[in-house]
Amino acid sequence: MISLLIIYIFTDGSLVVLLRFQLFSLTVGDKTWLKFGASEFYIYRGSPVNHTAAVNACALLGATLARVKTTQLHNFLVKSIGTNPPQDFFFIGLKRVNLEKTGFKWNDGSSVTTGETQWLSPDPNNKNNNEYCVSMIFKVIGSNGSWYDVQCSRDSNYLCERPAGKTVEGSSVKTVYSSKKYTLVAVLYKMCLSAPPYKIQARARMLDESFPHRFNVTTYDIRSLEFVARLERIDLDIGWNTSQINISWKAYFNTTVTIN
Known part of the structure; x- marks a missing residue:
């Protein structure tokens, strides 16, 4: 207008x-964005929010929840977050589409394969048939940013991703x-x-x-x-x-x- x-x-x-x-x-x-490959990432460490709020917050930044598809990117984010983050969980752009172990898709529509997964065993377990969102988890022994299926209503921090500037x-x-x-x-x-x-x-x-x-x-x-x-x-x-x-x-x- x-x-x-x-x-x-x-x-x-x-x-x-x-x-x-x-x-x-x-x-x-101004926010701090970390460049990796052709993308850059924002680590949100404020007041925890649910999955919908995290998606909307990233969208306001011209971004989406992060797609952690490679071990290299996973290790980069783990190192960037550090060993003592303020919250246990960080939402990523992965959601359940069916009840199978591999029944997850990234927010760009691509499917998860066995070689890409970073699950913390025994997850994904879909506890109480209500765990459709995925977070990277810290502060649990052996977790080190591993994936954990969680309820979408659970309040967490989150990771945003957008094309590099x-x-x-x-x-x-x-x-x-x-x-x-x-x-x-x-x-x-x-x-x-x-x-x-x-x-x-x-x-x-x-x-x-x-x-x-x-x-x-x-x-x-x-x-x-x-x-x-x-x-x-x-x-x-x-x-x-x-x-x-x-x-x-x-x-x-x-x-x-x-x-x-």
Whole structure:
């Protein structure tokens, strides 16, 4: 939906109001994703939730519950989780489809084979005929992240998986002044992106490097066409006169992004 966006930017203490149209604005909280092969994984260690809530939480991150199909990936996740996780269980993207020992499928529709399994014996046992979801289990002697069939209503932590992200880099020269130690600057991407990034890292330097000005740069807001950077002088507790400042940045995307 197209909407009118009003942006307030403080420079030298005066208020600058910019009006423009844009499709949407999105800011996504930063999370740690671990890359393995063509995918990256998020280990949730917060308040335990049931299986449905875990599926929905991963979906909000553009992900699914993790498909732990190989021993190599299993060992990677076990090492990443560590030997003392806060909860015993982590939901993965495997569910029962029938009562057979091999009656499980991954959330991409592929079936489980004997060679892929990491079951903790005697599981899967479908205790009380009500264990249709699967978790990696820790803190049980000999478990070490082995699979355990559990009730889907059981509260657990979970593992999310999504395609490995992509980074895009760029830079922009901005004419900026400030009477204070810091200011906010809107930086256009100067390229057409199919999606906004979820994280941006930026740095700034004077275009004329003979100036002693040094800046700390933090991302104040992320939008679909631009991001707002907070420039703060770290060499002096004062502002600066009108100057050309080069702001270079790296944008992080959680899915493949098209650049035009």
